[in-house]
Amino acid sequence: MFARSLNLNQPVSELKSIGPKNAARLKKLGITTVRHLLWHLPARYDDYSQTISIASLEVGSKVTVQGEVIKILTKRIFPRRLTIVDAIIQDSSGAVKAVWFNQPYIATAIPEGSVVSLAGKVNLDKRGVYLASPTYEKITGSDRQLRHTAGLIPVYPETAGITSKYLRFLIKPLLDDWVFEDPIPEKIRRRHGLMSLAAALKSIHYPTDADDIELAKQRLAFEDLILFQLKALLERRKVSQLSSGAMPFDAAYTKEIIASLPFTLTGDQKIAAWEILSDLARPYPMNRLLEGDVGSGKTVVAFLAAMQAARHNFQTVFMAPTEVLALQHFKTMNDLARPFGVAVALLTNSQALLNNRNETKASLKREISRGNPKIVIGTHAVIQKDVRFSSLGLVVVDEQHRFGIAQRSALIKSDRQSHIPHLLSMTATPIPRTLALTIFGDLDISLIREKPKYRQTIITQVVSDRDRKKTYQFIDDQINQGRQVFVICPRIQLGDPVTELIAKGQQSKLNLIWAEVKAVTQEYERLSKDIFPKRRIAMLHGKMKPNEKQSAMTEFKAGRCDILVSTSVIEVGVDVPNATIMLIEGADRFGLAQLHQFRGRVGRDQYQSHCFLFASGGQATARLTALVRYDDGFTLAEKDMAIRGPGEFFGLKQSGLPDLTMASLANLELIKKARLEARLILKDDPQLIKYPLLQERLAEFRRMTHFE
Numbered sequence: 137m138f139a140r141s142l143n144l145n146q147p148v149s150e151l152k153s154i155g156p157k158n159a160a161r162l163k164k165l166g167i168t169t170v171r172h173l174l175w176h177l178p179a180r181y182d183d184y185s186q187t188i189s190i191a192s193l194e195v196g197s198k199v200t201v202q203g204e205v206i207k208i209l210t211k212r213i214f215p216r217r218l219t220i221v222d223a224i225i226q227d228s229s230g231a232v233k234a235v236w237f238n239q240p241y242i243a244t245a246i247p248e249g250s251v252v253s254l255a256g257k258v259n260l261d262k263r264g265v266y267l268a269s270p271t272y273e274k275i276t277g278s279d280r281q282l283r284h285t286a287g288l289i290p291v292y293p294e295t296a297g298i299t300s301k302y303l304r305f306l307i308k309p310l311l312d313d314w315v316f317e318d319p320i321p322e323k324i325r326r327r328h329g330l331m332s333l334a335a336a337l338k339s340i341h342y343p344t345d346a347d348d349i350e351l352a353k354q355r356l357a358f359e360d361l362i363l364f365q366l367k368a369l370l371e372r373r374k375v376s377q378l379s380s381g382a383m384p385f386d387a388a389y390t391k392e393i394i395a396s397l398p399f400t401l402t403g404d405q406k407i408a409a410w411e412i413l414s415d416l417a418r419p420y421p422m423n424r425l426l427e428g429d430v431g432s433g434k435t436v437v438a439f440l441a442a443m444q445a446a447r448h449n450f451q452t453v454f455m456a457p458t459e460v461l462a463l464q465h466f467k468t469m470n471d472l473a474r475p476f477g478v479a480v481a482l483l484t485n486s487q488a489l490l491n492n493r494n495e496t497k498a499s500l501k502r503e504i505s506r507g508n509p510k511i512v513i514g515t516h517a518v519i520q521k522d523v524r525f526s527s528l529g530l531v532v533v534d535e536q537h538r539f540g541i542a543q544r545s546a547l548i549k550s551d552r553q554s555h556i557p558h559l560l561s562m563t564a565t566p567i568p569r570t571l572a573l574t575i576f577g578d579l580d581i582s583l584i585r586e587k588p589k590y591r592q593t594i595i596t597q598v599v600s601d602r603d604r605k606k607t608y609q610f611i612d613d614q615i616n617q618g619r620q621v622f623v624i625c626p627r628i629q630l631g632d633p634v635t636e637l638i639a640k641g642q643q644s645k646l647n648l649i650w651a652e653v654k655a656v657t658q659e660y661e662r663l664s665k666d667i668f669p670k671r672r673i674a675m676l677h678g679k680m681k682p683n684e685k686q687s688a689m690t691e692f693k694a695g696r697c698d699i700l701v702s703t704s705v706i707e708v709g710v711d712v713p714n715a716t717i718m719l720i721e722g723a724d725r726f727g728l729a730q731l732h733q734f735r736g737r738v739g740r741d742q743y744q745s746h747c748f749l750f751a752s753g754g755q756a757t758a759r760l761t762a763l764v765r766y767d768d769g770f771t772l773a774e775k776d777m778a779i780r781g782p783g784e785f786f787g788l789k790q791s792g793l794p795d796l797t798m799a800s801l802a803n804l805e806l807i808k809k810a811r812l813e814a815r816l817i818l819k820d821d822p823q824l825i826k827y828p829l830l831q832e833r834l835a836e837f838r839r840m841t842h843f844e
Contacts, residue, residue, distance in 0.1 A: 430736025626722020
């Protein structure tokens with residue numbers, strides 16, 4: 137029979153055997169089209185590749201047996217409303233009972249005299265060995281036609297009313313009776329030894345062996361990886377065709393600024409600064425990510441870029457994730473820029489400052505629109521509708537990974553400005569190389585791995601419950617020497633006793649915040665009364681007002697309190713050089729990147745610093761062991777991705793990417809191959825006119841995936 141071409145975008149509701157009820161159930165699994173159905177990949181496989189004799193059954197094993205149904209009975213237990221089907225299956229070696237519950241139709245499906253194949257688990261009760269609810273198929277011809285009880289049988293993610301058997305029933309005919317047009321050209325597949333799309337789908341749903349599965353996964357992942365690369369390369373091209381304010385590199389001015397700094401730049405800082413300043417000199421927008429480990433000095437590199445912009449009469453807007461960090465950046469940059477006569481402003485929801493003067497928000501916004509402050513620092517308050525820049529040339533975004541052309545365009549509200557600002561994103565969360573080549577393939581990347589020479593390695597250890605008292609004594613001794621201490625309270629999670637009654641949705645988030653506030657308050661009281669009654673202790677949490685948070689940080693930074701008890705609000709960027717102890721309660725509840733961020737709050741001066749990890753039950757998890765062993769954030773990022781997988785590592789669970797593609801983001805060799813082919817495709821045909829299927833898939837990929 138001639139195989140027909142299958143429309144992968146066809147709604148599954150139009151397929152035979154799928155009525156409205158099952159269509160609604162499939163939707164719960166994210167299956168609304170034929171493509172979704174075929175790309176609903178097995179979670180695992182049951183190995184029924186060996187059919188064994190009934191006489192050789194072993195209790196606890198999963199087996200396939202074949203034989204004749206010599207007896208089948210249906211029993212109804214009325215008080216419990218239970219239906220039981222008992223069947224006796226016999227082969228040449230013996231007989232075994234099979235039992236099914238609440239499936240009375242089975243007695244009709246495999247009547248006495250039927251030859252059947254059964255696959256399931258061997259159980260034992262007081263009446264002997266039996267098969268518990270085995271999967272069954274009638275053998276009417278060759279057993280090679282079996283799809284549920286022979287070979288490696290796919291087991292899929294399921295939902296109420298949708299079983300793996302039903303999914304196999306839907307998928308198998310599509311693979312047998314239809315053909316699939318392949319968006320990856322044959323010459324590319326041949327070059328890298330990849331299966332066709334049709335072969336890959338058949339192999340992943342009905343593999344002959346484990347190698348089949350891996351080859352199929354590689355082919356399916358390669359398709360999404362090449363789409364990633366095409367998307368990134370096209371984004372780069374789009375940016376290069378836009379106009380931006382060129383800022384020719386003024387070497388003498390930059391050297392003068394560097395000479396005025398109260399510290400010496402590291403080699404990595406100098407290289408990163410050169411890369412950024414070179415980008416600013418071009419007439420199209422910079423699109424660069426500055427990665428630097430905690431405490432590596434990214435802010436001063438961004439400051440050099442802002443000063444270069446000011447030199448050419450452009451404004452820079454610097455967005456920080458919190459008001460605490462925005463004020464810290466303002467104080468640093470205001471001090472550094474003052475000798476050069478460059479005005480620096482701070483604009484947040486609660487503050488407006490110009491140089492060292494308090495301003496009303498209205499007056500500061502007028503000054504910004506006139507182009508007076510060349511550097512404007514703030515939270516997202518700086519991109520509100522009523523904030524207008526005279527000539528915005530550079531946007532610096534701290535700890536917000538995606539800030540695209542659309543957002544930059546929204547910042548330009550002046551008719552006098554037609555260019556797109558340059559963009560510098562900064563992160564203290566190092567990104568594994570494979571993710572940098574895919575998720576951030578449209579960005580140029582600068583790295584700062586070096587730390588200032590005076591920084592000592594932070595001594596990190598997991599503290600058992602029996603050593604808690606000794607650790608508190610050590611902390612008290614450090615306070616006696618004039619040092620200060622951060623205490624981070626554990627993250628509250630759904631399922632904890634304190635939150636088990638929380639409803640779903642936005643209310644749960646609000647209650648979680650209050651639960652964390654409660655945890656901080658309780659820890660503050662415990663430390664104040666029971667552990668360090670003679671010490672000055674303050675607390676910081678997410679429900680405090682901005683001025684209260686700032687007051688707590690100011691007091692701590694000024695040395696007027698010894699211990700600051702906080703939630704994870706302290707995580708990013710806060711700089712207190714005199715703090716040398718980081719104590720993390722419930723450390724096993726935090727991610728590795730976040731733990732490394734916490735640790736980076738200490739060790740910011742010449743004093744030896746310590747990080748104590750108090751885990752639930754005192755047990756060192758893989759994350760905590762990695763944190764103890766490695767001090768370098770880039771190494772930890774690779775370890776973190778290996779432990780959690782790329783999807784969890786970078787918050788891609790809601791990105792629209794299938795799990796298989798997310799897993800492939802750790803495969804550097806496959807990513808390199810996809811990147812090479814994407815470059816060759818665009819070199820051959822920049823508009824993808826010769827590759828209509830790939831063009832169609834790319835458009836769909838752009839709609840489906842979202843990282844901003």
